[in-house]
Amino acid sequence: MTREEQAEIRFAFTLETAENLAEMEAALLALEHRPEIGDDLNALFRAVHTIKGSASIVGAEAVELFCHDTEHLLSRLREQELPLTRDLVALLLQCHDHIRALVSLFEADTPTVPPTHAQLLSRIASWLTLPAHDPADLQARETLTPPATDAVAESSTDRRIVKIESGKLDQLINLVVELVTASSELESHVKRTGDPAATESAAAVSLLVKQVQERAMVFRMVPVGDLFRRFQRMLHDLSAETGKQLRLRTAGVDTELDKVLAEKIREPLLHLVRNAADHGIESPAARTAAGKPPFGTISLNAWQEAGSIVIEIADDGQGINRENVLQRGLERGLIRPGDIAGLDPLSLIFEPGFSTLEQATKLSGRGVGMDVVKQIVEGLRGKLELESLEGRGTTVRIRLPLSLALIDGFMVAVGDSLFIMPMELVDETLDLSPADQQRLASRGYHDLRGAALPCLDLRDALQISVPAPASRFAVVARTGTKRTALVVDRLEGALKAVIKPLGTAYRDVRIISGATILGDGSIALILDIPELLKTA
Structure with a gap:
């Protein structure tokens, strides 16, 4: 087998495994909210088993062996021989990340394994050596309880999909776009000749080209839900890191946008969600004192409006103190005292170097980000809108064109x-x-x-x-x-x-x-x- 053929096999394996890893992660996050032996655990087991089988076929030995141990752990969990605890879900999430890393190394044809490989195998082994428990005893020891409200639902709709490398699709779209321009030029030149037959033929070709263009543009449209789902895991990790109780609520997940837009808007959305978690959502104690539920909700919503797509990021946190923003703007020299009249203090948040935090945190507070978010959005011919009610929360809306082409x-x-x-x-x-x-x-x-x-x-x-x-x-x-x-x-x-x-x-x-x-x-x-x- 040639090196090119081996590279194609590794790429195909990586592409297939990415879908199973996404299903694995979604099932684990759902189990944290719905801790019960049922569809979510079955989906998790099925994803790991599929990855193991595919790894065996293509010769990804490290992936196969690690999935085998993980599958053994899931088997004991499915047979209710082990308790479904928060620690076990955290370990399985780490296993998910490790499998992803092993697959990446296999795709790059790198024979080494990550430093955490032996440590994770040891932790799996320690769980496997635990004695079996009575199911009734497990029910009494259960540490994960379902939330009182909104769990994120995942679509299980099966689709018939032909997989194609995104770079090849981009090349096709670019050629179609240029074809539209060339066809328009040809039709214009033929009309000037005055030849009725040639004019009719050119018009027919132009119509077909436009139909091809419309069909081709659909290929590059992706549901915004694929983008939103990436933030579920991030909020899970931030909850553990900050001690805040964070929930993600999504809506409009079937709304479609250009794949190129989805890729370019990911980083601005990542920063806005982190800002909501760090600046917006209060600690459980502060929320309880303010008469709010202890968990904070960050909402992601999308819809189409007048030929544009609107993506909304909202939180039910403490909101923005306008007086504090104005004071910081004066201290940092972003405005002068004479400029205050008629100024909306929220506009200062998008100025370079602005921050209201006294000390930088791991998530934010170094005055880098919101100006970059605005710059990226406007570079995509989009608009950024900010609303905030003190004590009620903050909402950011991003308006983008449906297509960049x-x-x-x-x-x-x-x-x-x-x-x-x-x-x-x-x-x-x-x-x-x-x-x-x-x-x-x-x-x-x-x-x-x-x-x-x-x-x-x-x-x-x-x-x-x-x-x-x-x-x-x-x-x-x-x-x-x-x-x-x-x-x-x-x-x-x-x-x-x-x-x-x-x-x-x-x-x-x-x-x-x-x-x-x-x-x-x-x-x-x-x-x-x-x-x-x-x-x-």
């Missing part, structure tokens, strides 16, 4: 410049007569079906000095619950645009979120409508 847009023109608005924000379009334009200029709003509609002239907002035509148009855009009419010179129609990021020289131009190359080679800029209205 394509946008359904509506193109308009102002003078010779072309601009694209996200289609999901466009409600309707209006024809503006010269009389309408005169009334707009004098009073600043348009009378639309008996209601006053605020208007913004893009010519003024973008400082375009080309003379305006006699007849113009308005595009009614909706942001949240508000509607605003954006006055433009021409309506160019709907299109699918391939988003090209702006260079670093334009990163401070906040009202433009990107650009696209049209079929004739011209460039259209993509407007960030919420930021444009906020700036105006």
Whole structure:
């Protein structure tokens, strides 16, 4: 067998084992909340047994032998010969981590084992040497009890899946995106020739390319629940480390987002969840004194809204003391006393170097993080919102585009410049007569079906000095619950645009979120409508 074939076998084993390890971890965390001999323990046993069998087939001897001992321990637990204690669940979680490490070493073709290998085998052996107990006695000695509220549910839906390396999928998506641009250019050139047959063929090819693009983009969408589940284990470990009782509640786990977005948003979410655990949730004694349950809840929720995905991180902790934030901002020179009027103190939290903790902890407090979170989110064309009620908790919302590669847009023109608005924000379009334009200029709003509609002239907002035509148009855009009419010179129609990021020289131009190359080679800029209205 060649080295390339061996590498492929190791990779396939790692890919398959990752799913079983995820099932193993989910079952262990569920057992901590539901300490009973049943489906969770069976799922745990099944996952370890499957990993052992696969390791035997591919020759991963260290993985096979370690899983064999772990399986023996689970067998005694399933036969109720051992007590299901917190210490045993903690040991099995360490076994899960160790199996993951052994698999990684096997994939890298490294013959060594981690330093903890012998120690874990010794601890497993000590449990295996315990005498069997009577089931009634085990029930009396049970140390794990179910929680009073909300346990995290795991989906057990079986899916028919064809596995493919993510890098190959990314290559396919990138080629499809470029194909959309090339097809648009071809269709534009053929139309200029005036050949009806060629124009019809080019239109058919363009339609097929767009259908391929729509199908291909679906391949890269992943449920946000896969991202959320990673934090269940983290909160379990933080509970043991901090002495706080932390619970995770999730919702909207079937909401899908681009895989690239999911990978890039993981670190910001990790920091926000850690912040909630460290800054937000109080100690059990403090929560009880405040009339709260001793356990603190951190909630992760996701939903789609107006062509965007919203991810919400909320906690029911102590909230943010605005006066404390303001004082720290003054002490650190982030603001001057004269700037306090009209300032929302919460905005200071995203300034570099800001922290309210007197001493840094293992989790946070060194003034590094929230500014980076904001920078990453905005780099993904997203928005960050922060709300907090003192004594009640804090909520952070991240709004992201559904895809980083394509946008359904509506193109308009102002003078010779072309601009694209996200289609999901466009409600309707209006024809503006010269009389309408005169009334707009004098009073600043348009009378639309008996209601006053605020208007913004893009010519003024973008400082375009080309003379305006006699007849113009308005595009009614909706942001949240508000509607605003954006006055433009021409309506160019709907299109699918391939988003090209702006260079670093334009990163401070906040009202433009990107650009696209049209079929004739011209460039259209993509407007960030919420930021444009906020700036105006």
